[in-house]
Amino acid sequence: xxxxxxxxxxxxxxxxxxxxxxxxxxxxxxxxxxxxxxxxxxxxxxxxxxxxxxxxxxxxxxxxxxxxxxxxxxxxxxxxxxxxxxxxxxxxxxxxxxxxxxxxxxxxxxxxxxxxxxxxxxxxxxxxxxxxxxxxxxxxxxxxxxxxxxxxxxxxxxxxxxxxxxxxxxxxxxxxxxxxxxxxxxxxxxxxxxxxxxxxxxxxxxxxxxxxxxxxxxxxxxxxxxxxxxxxxxxxxxxxxxxxxxxxxxxxxxxxxxxxxxxxxxxxxxxxxxxxxxxxxxxxxxxxxxxxxxxxxxxxxxxxxxxxxxxxxxxxxxxxxxxxxxxxxxxxxxxxxxxxxxxxxxxxxxxxxxxxxxxxxxxxxxxxxxxxxxxxxxxxxxxxxxxxxxxxxxxxxxxxxxxxxxxxxxxxxxxxxxxxxxxxxxxxxxxxxxxxxxxxxxxxxxxxxxxxxxxxxxxxxxxxxxxxxxxxxxxxxxxxxxxxxxxxxxxxxxxxxxxxxxxxxxxxxxxxxxxxxxxxxxxxxxxxxxxxxxxxxxxxxxxxxxxxxxxxxxxxxxxxxxxxxxxxxxxxxxxxxxxxxxxxxxxxxxxxxxxxxxxxxxxxxxxxxxxxxxxxxxxxxxxxxxxxxxxxxxxxxxxxxxxxxxxxxxxxxxx
Amino acid sequence: xxxxxxxxxxxxxxxxxxxxxxxxxxxxxxxxxxxxxxxxxxxxxxxxxxxxxxxxxxxxxxxxxxxxxxxxxxxxxxxxxxxxxxxxxxxxxxxxxxxxxxxxxxxxxxxxxxxxxxxxxxxxxxxxxxxxxxxxxxxxxxxxxxxxxxxxx
Numbered sequence: 001x002x003x004x005x006x007x008x009x010x011x012x013x014x015x016x017x018x019x020x021x022x023x024x025x026x027x028x029x030x031x032x033x034x035x036x037x038x039x040x041x042x043x044x045x046x047x048x049x050x051x052x053x054x055x056x057x058x059x060x061x062x063x064x065x066x067x068x069x070x071x072x073x074x075x076x077x078x079x080x081x082x083x084x085x086x087x088x089x090x091x092x093x094x095x096x097x098x099x100x101x102x103x104x105x106x107x108x109x110x111x112x113x114x115x116x117x118x119x120x121x122x123x124x125x126x127x128x129x130x131x132x133x134x135x136x137x138x139x140x141x142x143x144x145x146x147x148x149x150x151x152x153x154x155x156x157x158x159x160x161x162x163x164x165x166x167x168x169x170x171x172x173x174x175x176x177x178x179x180x181x182x183x184x185x186x187x188x189x190x191x192x193x194x195x196x197x198x199x200x201x202x203x204x205x206x207x208x209x210x211x212x213x214x215x216x217x218x219x220x221x222x223x224x225x226x227x228x229x230x231x232x233x234x235x236x237x238x239x240x241x242x243x244x245x246x247x248x249x250x251x252x253x254x255x256x257x258x259x260x261x262x263x264x265x266x267x268x269x270x271x272x273x274x275x276x277x278x279x280x281x282x283x284x285x286x287x288x289x290x291x292x293x294x295x296x297x298x299x300x301x302x303x304x305x306x307x308x309x310x311x312x313x314x315x316x317x318x319x320x321x322x323x324x325x326x327x328x329x330x331x332x333x334x335x336x337x338x339x340x341x342x343x344x345x346x347x348x349x350x351x352x353x354x355x356x357x358x359x360x361x362x363x364x365x366x367x368x369x370x371x372x373x374x375x376x377x378x379x380x381x382x383x384x385x386x387x388x389x390x391x392x393x394x395x396x397x398x399x400x401x402x403x404x405x406x407x408x409x410x411x412x413x414x415x416x417x418x419x420x421x422x423x424x425x426x427x428x429x430x431x432x433x434x435x436x437x438x439x440x441x442x443x444x445x446x447x448x449x450x451x452x453x454x455x456x457x458x459x460x461x462x463x464x465x466x467x468x469x470x471x472x473x474x475x476x477x478x479x480x481x482x483x484x485x486x487x488x489x490x491x492x493x494x495x496x497x498x499x500x501x502x503x504x505x506x507x508x509x510x511x512x513x514x515x516x517x518x519x520x521x522x523x524x525x526x527x528x529x530x531x532x533x534x535x536x537x538x539x540x541x542x543x544x545x546x547x548x549x550x551x552x553x554x555x556x557x558x559x560x561x562x563x564x565x566x567x568x569x570x571x572x573x574x575x576x577x578x579x580x581x582x583x584x585x586x587x588x589x590x591x592x593x594x595x596x597x598x599x600x601x602x603x604x605x606x607x608x609x610x611x612x613x614x615x616x617x618x619x620x621x622x623x624x625x626x627x628x629x630x631x632x633x634x635x636x637x638x639x640x641x642x643x644x645x646x647x648x649x650x651x652x653x654x655x
Numbered sequence: 656x657x658x659x660x661x662x663x664x665x666x667x668x669x670x671x672x673x674x675x676x677x678x679x680x681x682x683x684x685x686x687x688x689x690x691x692x693x694x695x696x697x698x699x700x701x702x703x704x705x706x707x708x709x710x711x712x713x714x715x716x717x718x719x720x721x722x723x724x725x726x727x728x729x730x731x732x733x734x735x736x737x738x739x740x741x742x743x744x745x746x747x748x749x750x751x752x753x754x755x756x757x758x759x760x761x762x763x764x765x766x767x768x769x770x771x772x773x774x775x776x777x778x779x780x781x782x783x784x785x786x787x788x789x790x791x792x793x794x795x796x797x798x799x800x801x802x803x804x805x806x807x808x
Contacts (some may be wrong), residue, residue, distance in 0.1 A: 239711070367764060371764045520681050
């Protein structure tokens with residue numbers, strides 16, 4: 001019954017969505033206030049209805065209602081409650097419903113907090129947002145309906161993929177979707193502005209918080225996914241350049257570019273048409289990602305679309321929205337006259353360089369991801385593009401970004417001077433090079449990756465610190481310190497986010513260059529050296545979990561005579577899914593992670609055991625958290641609050 | 656679905672097919688550390704032909720284990736790294752190369768981004784130059800004097 005109500009609520013939301021797509025748009029065109037005002041209650045009720053549908057599906061999972069096809073395929077009565085809940089979005093249909101829930105959430109937020117927007121712009125934004133949502137209602141209802149029943153309900157379900165029975169599933173997809181879908185707001189603002197034919201500083205200010213929010217969620221989502229892969233997959237890889245990862249990375253890069261160019265629109269009324277294009281492309285790449293992930297077109301090269309119907313449908317959605325928006329853009333972009341002029345050396349130029357490099361980086365990821373498809377369809381070559389290509393082709397652009405970042409971020413608006421910026425950075429350069437030399441002297445090999453990573457990381461972090469310090473003027477130390485506390489939050493956000501990027505760059509380089517790996521057969525009681533540690537295999541026992549059996553190893557790690565930690569890596573077997581998983585045991589540290597994996601028993605006795613020392617591993621995700629924190633601090637800036645200007649409606653001339 | 660979900664699915668499929676063996680096995684490794692390091696390096700660049708998007712170094716499939724042994728056999732026999740890679744490619748086609756060579760149409764793959772960078776920089780440069788503000792005039796002596804006065808007050 002509840003399931004049917006949920007299904008019905010989803011259909012009702014679909015109907016309201018169609019109305020919200022049309023009525024406010026017509027209202028804005030004709031200047032009818034009543035029609036424009038329809039958008040707000042409509043957006044709110046869409047959100048309430050979809051929330052109800054989502055709750056109904058969750059209820060079916062929690063109560064293990066196996067008459068529902070989706071629950072039968074992806075759940076089991078013995079599964080722990082948390083995985084019954086997170087299992088709602090651990091499958092295609094449920095994750096699509098989550099996607100729609102977040103689309104309507106953003107729409108509702110724009111209705112609730114958009115009181116400061118001119119009525120026609122708000123009506124158009126909400127109409128465009130609803131159009132996107134409608135496309136996905138149709139997609140879920142016609143091709144991926146989560147509410148389908150089975151004629152004869154089975155006694156128990158087939159269980160969720162054991163690898164997904166992890167807290168990672170509870171948090172990673174929701175954050176990722178908040179990011180992906182959040183970019184739909186930037187898209188809606190861009191299309192609404194194109195329809196109105198007006199982009200000004202106010203528009204730049206309005207679109208920025210939404211982009212910032214989407215970007216920071218995407219940052220958290222990607223970092224969580226990378227961390228999850230690191231501890232779950234059993235060899236400590238954190239990034240694989242998999243098409244599906246790339247699908248989330250491309251929108252992230254473009255959203256980062258968009259964040260920066262929107263600043264120029266807001267502060268200087270330049271780069272308007274470029275910013276609009278970026279907003280369209282960023283969401284376009286989100287949709288492309290959805291297509292790549294759900295059609296299976298790229299993961300299996302030999303069969304076009306695992307589920308052709310879904311793939312084709314998503315391709316149509318992508319074509320309509322990206323094609324439509326770009327056509328509109330081609331027709332209208334010429335009208336957007338830049339007001340602010342700036343000289344070749346200026347903050348604006350710095351941001352143009354940032355945008356070019358970020359866009360080209362995104363393009364590298366894009367062409368590498370789709371090249372196997374192109375090569376097979378056009379030249380008939382069956383080939384692969386994997387991590388070694390991306391490492392070689394992507395890294396140079398990101399090194400360029402890291403080198404340019406401190407310089408560009410300190411240039412003055414409108415007309416800057418490189419020599420004035422370079423002066424305070426001289427010391428930073430010196431320290432960075434010295435640290436790199438130190439790293440080179442300490443490390444054992446001749447690899448350049450580690451030292452270069454140290455230099456770039458230090459350059460970016462210290463550059464960000466220098467930047468914020470330079471903003472405090474030229475007076476005495478105490479006065480500058482006092483001024484530091486009064487700096488706008490946006491400045492602090494910028495500093496923290498930039499420093500976070502430096503930390504991540506360092507972490508990636510360090511783990512790549514200095515990881516130690518040891519693979520061996522060990523018997524109980526064996527003790528062996530790995531790096532500066534010794535590892536001892538103490539005991540191996542069989543145990544029973546809630547829905548699995550496990551081989552549990554007890555291993556001690558020693559440093560000299562001191563026992564550092566006792567770890568218990570596991571190898572589990574899930575009987576329902578008939579699938580083994582490896583649960584690595586990790587001792588997290590600031591300077592290094594100890595990462596132990598227990599493998600199969602060997603024919604000649606003993607067990608296969610893997611030991612990894614992963615230096616500075618947590619800096620990778622720590623840096624990402626700093627980036628997200630920086631975004632959050634910026635978002636809390638008075639000037640950027642979503643409702644900024646709500647109390648000063650006169651600041652924005654109404655049409 | 657998200658990256659990890661897909662990846663997990665891929666791993667799950669590979670596991671299901673192979674019966675759970677995790678990547679490089681202790682028994683496969685060579686005693687000579689230098690040779691073993693070369694073998695790992697080569698394996699990381701070769702794609703497992705039956706997996707989704709994994710190198711034979713990461714993969715758990717039986718075929719990958721066979722290929723890892725093959726790579727090591729060739730190395731022990733005295734092949735150079737390139738000869739080993741060529742040998743595997745001659746058997747399984749260029750599909751196994753995770754880093755496609757820059758021949759023929761693949762030139763587009765390798766050169767498109769650098770070309771785009773040059774185009775982007777060119778467009779950016781000319782646009783900014785064209786919109787250059789007219790040179791602001793320097794202050795006249797009288798204006799400088801007046802400015803000093805203001806600054807002092």
